[in-house]
Amino acid sequence: MPVTLADVARAAGVSTATASVALNGKAGVSDEVRRRIREIAERMDYRPSSVGRALRRARTGMVGLYMPNTASTFGYYTETTRGVAEALHRHDLSLVILPSSHETGSTEGFPDVDGYILIEPHAHDRGVPAILHQALPVVSGDTPPRGAGSPWGLVESPNDASTRAVFDRFRARGARRPGLILIERISTWSLDLERSYRTWCGEQGLQPRVALTSARSSNSKLLSDLAEWFDPDGGTDAVLAGGDGIAVRIAGLLRSLGHVVGDSVLLASGVDSPLMEFHTPRITAVDLQPRHFGTVCADLLVELIGTERPAEPVRRLVSAPLIARESG
Amino acid sequence: MPVTLADVARAAGVSTATASVALNGKAGVSDEVRRRIREIAERMDYRPSSVGRALRRARTGMVGLYMPNTASTFGYYTETTRGVAEALHRHDLSLVILPSSHETGSTEGFPDVDGYILIEPHAHDRGVPAILHQALPVVSGDTPPRGAGSPWGLVESPNDASTRAVFDRFRARGARRPGLILIERISTWSLDLERSYRTWCGEQGLQPRVALTSARSSNSKLLSDLAEWFDPDGGTDAVLAGGDGIAVRIAGLLRSLGHVVGDSVLLASGVDSPLMEFHTPRITAVDLQPRHFGTVCADLLVELIGTERPAEPVRRLVSAPLIARESG
DNA sequence: ACCCGTAACCTAATCGATTAGGTTCGAGGA
């Protein structure tokens, strides 16, 4: 049985009102009494019930995090989640992980939260519009798909700049037929990459080379699919691999095709990870700074909770530096 | 302003008591009235407040997840988290991510939960004993470190069997000087691996070869540290790489030492990941089934919530099959 | 006609914290 405010008040011989005021540092209690109540609360190891408080304040102190339910090769989501959780904790808020409502498109059974954070909202995920249509603050990391609704806050990465930085670098290192490999076209991020790349190709007078593959197709399948793409004569000679885990796969595949990564073919990853730094050779990558990204989302949401819904989403930008390494 | 039970009751012309009983399917209301109340609640889009309910029931409906705060290369934690969240959702519970209290060792500021799940409790993490000493149900995935306290439930992987399976396989494939590489000695899992390996060596009459490296040391550092270890004459000729992301690094390193992974040196990873399947060559690995592991932890905790603390931790075993691939 | 049991509702208390709105008491001013 946890200690309640009433227990503390009784022990101190005051009313719960006085105890509450004393513990919350509000005016209306003598210093003497406040000191005594605090001491007693400390001794009794009193912890205010977040439930009682939530009921009275009409705030639960919880924020819901909604992320895609896809298999994750790397730690991107873990890092983002930790960034969010830590930032929220600094504001005395807690983070709840929402189950996917990809198919149902219903927020039934979701716990009561004060706001939502959407990470990488996918097209076709019916949970995304369901969340956006509630009358609660929502911060979205990445622009939600068209028609899903508009968030209160929007945290973005400069995908266009990052993509150009990669391909400009490929160009500077002598690539003549750079290409892009994606594993999905349902995240805004993937779509951004493709659009930026195609625009860049137009500006450079190059023919775009885009390959769409599956994150789950076998090595031999991938090899046969891409062998021609990477043909030594006239094939792709530099590639940005967008999406979770695909860059390392491509590196291995290129090796088995007889290429030397970072020399005969350049390679970069759209998502950095410790493995990019520690792979042999080290892989050039865009650092999306997931932990920091998470904290920015959380901090923005905290600002928006308790305010009116802004006419336009409040925007924040998180830089995504290109980490240049040997591979590309 | 969300719709409350009182709103529904008023609209239906009944008391909140009747409305509550009707909506919760308890006896004491006529079918006619129940139907009408349900219909009205539906039309008004009534959602019971989890806060009000929690206050009355003395249950928050939330479970706290505590995991190490280390950088994560792979998706292990993400998968575990999802497994937990999904399983809890099936029981109408929600998952809150707890901030690390590694240094403070205090649960202050933690939200009110009905129980805890500890994943990979590390030695030296002061948050672990702090959680275990609360009077709440705790399920631990992996045995907590000595002296940290005892959980109510314990979910284990057959680390000894998995480790032996790896080394038996190495042996069968002709390895004569198998070794073990770890990146930490603070998880029970790492310690299990080392112990099993040393015992196995004793049984086989082999000299143990254990290397401890850092997950963060540079490639060149790692290369110089391990060059001798992997010396073609008399060096390690098969290695189990325990820990997040290290197997892929070792594979690259072995290549740059002139080895052929899966031939001149065998390699296996203690943790499977999609990347192990898709690496070139494919890497033999122990599949810890993180998603399933998470659901087992969650289901066990649900069983324990509301019961008395058992005299001994309730144990569950989650199999960890060896996925044999080309590398080892 | 009268009593009893029970289905179907309702009233009010409860969970824990917060807060609007009193009440008390003593100091200071006229």
Added chain:
DNA sequence: TCCTCGAACCTAATCGATTAGGTTACGGGT
């Protein structure tokens, strides 16, 4: 002496859902 004012407390309502414990009213039995 009497009045005013404010500091320091207290009482009680409130948030939303649940539930123990009434209160009707009606049907069946004698």
